Amino acid sequence: MKTNVVVHRDFRIATIDSRLYSSFLEHLGRAIYGGIYEPGHPTADEDGFRQDVLDLVRELDTPYCRYPGGNFVSAYNWEDGVGPRAERPVRLDLAWRTREANQIGVNEFVDWCNKANTKPMLAVNLGSRGLDAARNFLEYCNHPGGTYWSDLRRKHGWSNPHDVKLWCLGNEMDGPWQVGHKSAYEYGRLADETAKAMRGFDKSLELVVCGSSNSDMKTYPEWEAQVLEQCYDSADHISLHMYFANREKNTLNYLARATKLDRYITTIGGVIDYIKAKKRSKKTIGISFDEWNVWYHSNQQDKEILARDEWPDAPHLLEDIYNFEDVLQVGGILNTFIRRSDRVRIACIAQLVNVIAPIMTEDGGAAWRQTIYYPFYYASRYGRGTALQLVVDGPTYDSDEENDVPYLDVSAVHSEDGKTLTFFAVNRHPSTALDLDVRLEGFANARVVEQVEMTHGDLEAVNTAARPKTVAPVNVESGKIEDGRLRAALKPFSYNVIRLSV
Template structure:
């Protein structure tokens, strides 16, 4: 089977915002306690942070990390997580029915971000709290000193301001499950007033307002239109969330769900353009896809834990163990974000450690890379620069999710210095290899630098603490340049990265 591609150096989609490869940590399960923070662990540093986890996060080079939620933030009082640890209250977290010790708060999280070489993307509570709490939180974090809140931060031991520039105004406020759930009008008004108050403190802040929790919400896409109608002038981004599952055990249907993701982005892009025209605005709101991942493997386990109604501390919640099939899905999701990087400027894999995450840990034990770590790693490392338009002609299939789904899923990125062209390629076909034939226009003297491939005979193969390298990338050498064309054999159900010097 043959897959034809045409790519031209000058036909660019957009300059990719590096924040497309951001991450997310919520006070949920073992994401924080037992994930990034475990005093007494053999690798713990002087602040109790696991060095083995920090090393794995650094390799991902994730520019921003969203915190502290997620559903958790909508009933969270940020003041519970500051001051002497011995005086911090233990609270019941209504979102995940667990106990929160508040041993990690905003100051410790910012310290962890510096160690992990990432930046904080903070969320404010617009569910149970509101504008006043948000502006105080901002002043505590960002003001140098000489005021009540900034001097309180200094008293707590953080002399210099945190200078957090990226803020989320609530989380999934369209969802009836959310503490403080609001109508689109109610939320839009609150977000607008909160944004204006925060901008009165610092006009350079970037603010993200809540879009739909997923594209099957009954209020979608009216929610986005009404919210943006209220706060278009004061917002910079609107957030979208989407999770992927293969409960019916149909691989081709599962992998086709990236077409739904693409439609989601297209639809909200249209809503943004409509409100922009209605407002006669010159500004274009971007999309912050600040929750995305595969999530379904742990659903029954999660139900069993929560059904006990025991309010546990840092339980094993949402600990999906990812398989090789999920590598193909995550590779396709990232390809979609690259191809739609004109719209999607920020994206956060949800989450980073233990909770539906590329990194797993054992308490007092090892940390290891899950299968999905690798496509995220390659996209983050080589997917920065300019996304190029691809014209593709490949065999297709029909399924319940969509018709005419191409077996080839591909994106291409030209590095900022114009010296390297990287293809990220998924072959969805279960039996047949694809012979990739890519016409390289404007890329004279191209040569293959590297070809990396991920494949496995068992779609259900996973990495574990005892066998952490069951599913890993390997270098192969079948890609070649002939007459200005890239040719490569793509194995059935494979994920490939092909880098060219151009």
């Protein structure tokens, strides 16, 4: 089957914000304890951070990492995680029914970020707490010294301020499951007052307010309209979350769910424009898609763990083992973010280590790349620059999600230095190769410099500690430039990266 694509150098969607490739760590399961932090591990450094995990994180080049939650943050007292470790309290975490030892807090997390070549995106508790705790947290983190909270940080051993610029005002406050759940009006008012207080300290902060937890919420999209009605002038971004599942074991339906993601972004973009017009504002709120991933493989295990009458420390919660099919889905999600980079400024894969994550570890043992590590790696590495508008004409299929879903899911990025054009392409067809024919307009003297392919005969194939490269990318050479056109054969059910020197 043939798919025709036209790309033009001057037909741009947007300059991609590098924060599109950010990540997330929550005090949940083994994300922190046994994930990034494991004193006594053979690779642990002097601060207890696993070097094998740091190496894999640095390879992903993720610009920001959101912390400490997530549902966890809505009943979290940030003060519990600072000061001498021996004096920190052990608390019960109501979100995930576990015990929290508070051996890692904001200071240690910022130290880890510095080692991982990333920056902190901190969340404040607007569930069980509010404005006062938020402004104190900010002062503790960012003020140089000479005040109660800043001097307390200095006393704790961190003389220099952390200078955290990106803050989330709560988490999923539309969700009835959330500690301190609020109505849209209640939350919007609280977010606005909290934002004003935080900007009283530093006008240059970027603040993210809570949008809908997912597009199936009964309050969606009225939630966004009411929240922005209250705090449009004081916010910079609104957060959206979405997780993907294939419980019915229908691959084509599963892969079509990226179209639902696109509709979600389009709808909230419309709400933003409506409130902007209503406010007569010159500012356009961005979208922070700060939780996204595949999540369903571990659901039954999680139910069994959470049903126990106990409060465990760092249990094996949300440990999805990703297969090759998930590579195709994650590739399609990232393509959607690239194509909608006019709206989506920030996106955080949830999460980074062990908990629905691209990186897995064994306690005391190995760390390895899950299957989904690779599409995220390639998008982060080569998906920075300008997203280009593509015209695509090819075969489609009907799904339960939507009709006329293209078998080819594709995005294109012109690099920041103007020297490279990269195509990210997913062939969703189960049995037929796609003959890709791309007309290159404005890209004279193009040549193929690299073509990466991921495919596997078993959609259920996974990577393990014993076999970490069962599903891995390979270099191929099917792509050629002829008469100003890129031609390549994309195998059935494959993820592809084609890089051109231009």
